[in-house]
Amino acid sequence: MTVSRHPVIVGVDGSPAAFGAVRWAADEAVRLGRPLRIIHALEMHGPYEEIADEHSLAxxxxxxxxxxxxxxxxxxxxxxxxxxxxxxxQSRTAGLIVVGSRGSGGFRSLLVGSVGVHLAAHAHCPVLVVHHAERWAGPESPLPRREPIVVAVDGSADAALGLSLGFAEAANRAVALHAIRTWHEPEHRWSRSPGPAGLAAATERELLAELEPWCSKYPGVTVVPRVEHCPSVPVMLDAARDALMFVIGARGRGGFEGVRLGAVARQVLEHAQVPVLVARRG
Incomplete structure (x- = not known):
């Protein structure tokens, strides 16, 4: 196997969720042909530096x-x-960074920890946040294998990166890819609109056009396009419920310039029940 120099990096803190994330990271590293690097950060007073691995956790x-x-x-x-x-x-030299959704400490009401949100907003590579990763902490708990990959599509640059990651994951795992795009009526009553049927048809054409080059590149992937007239977040959370993984761009169309994690991506990240792969550029 040819091994890329850009590793899959995973953070550990001693929690069961962290070790579940390590198993996901190792599985991804094998699939991607990358080395795995396990990192333990000690929140202690002292210089910001790498130290000898005297702490045995990693x-x-x-x-x-x-x-x-x-x-x-x-x-x-x-x-x-x-x-x-x-x-x-560390993500500056990584191909992928992986964390559990919530490690040791934190509030139980939060579905995703502050580290995961911060990485999704600021990492220099894609970020995989493994929700409820404690489910896979033990070797007796097999990782999911047959469920579909679900990817959000909205025409943005980050969504295009998400399609690239989603198709690659689906092809690598030999599972289906479900691609979701939503539409809604114009916000202003005086806006010209082709009507609901026309908006739905236009959205479907846009989705199929975005999928076409990737379907050509990955002809073996079964693709299920899905167009919904609904707010984006509820549709995506519903689609992700039975998925192997949900893939979404860090930022969608619109929003404020300079925002590093869009509102939709953040809500999906905070409330999804399955691993969420956030497509980020360096």
Whole structure:
């Protein structure tokens, strides 16, 4: 296998969710042909620097992963520093960064921790946030294999990156890809509109046009286009309920210039029940 130099990076903190995220990260690393790097950040006073791996947490995780995936190249690192800051910095040289949705600490009412949200907004590569990752913490819990990948499509540059990631994941896993695009009536009564049927048809044409080059590149992927007249977030959360993974661009069309994580992506990230892959550019 040819191994890329850009690793899959995963953050650990000792929680069951973190080790579930490590198993997802290892699985992704094998599929992508990348090495795996396990990082533990210590929130302690001191310089922002890498330290000797005296703390065994990352090493212990690596030992278990090597036993599970013996052909995978695994390295570890322990840093002084705030976890979100450490992982954002490390993402500069990563192909993918993975975290559990909520590690040790935090409020139980929050479905996604602050580290995951911060990475989704600021990382320099795609971010996989594994919701309820404690479900896969033990080797007796197989990772999902047959459910479809669901991807949000809205014509934005980040959505195009999401399509690239979504098709690659679906092809790699030999599962279907469900592509969702929503439409709604103009906000102003005086706006010219072709009517509901016309808007739905136009949205479907746009979706199929966006999918066409990727269908040509990945002819083996079964693609299910889905056009919905509904607010985006409820539709996406409903579609993601039985998915293997939900893929969404960090920013959609519209919004304020300079915003690094769009409102729709943030709501999906905060409330989805399945792993969410946020498409981010460097």
């Amino acid at each position: 090493i212990d995780a690596a030992t278990e992963i090597r036993a599970w995936q013996p052909g995978l190249h695994v390295t570890t690192a322990t840093w002084y520093g705030e976890p979100a800051r450490v992982l954002v910095d």
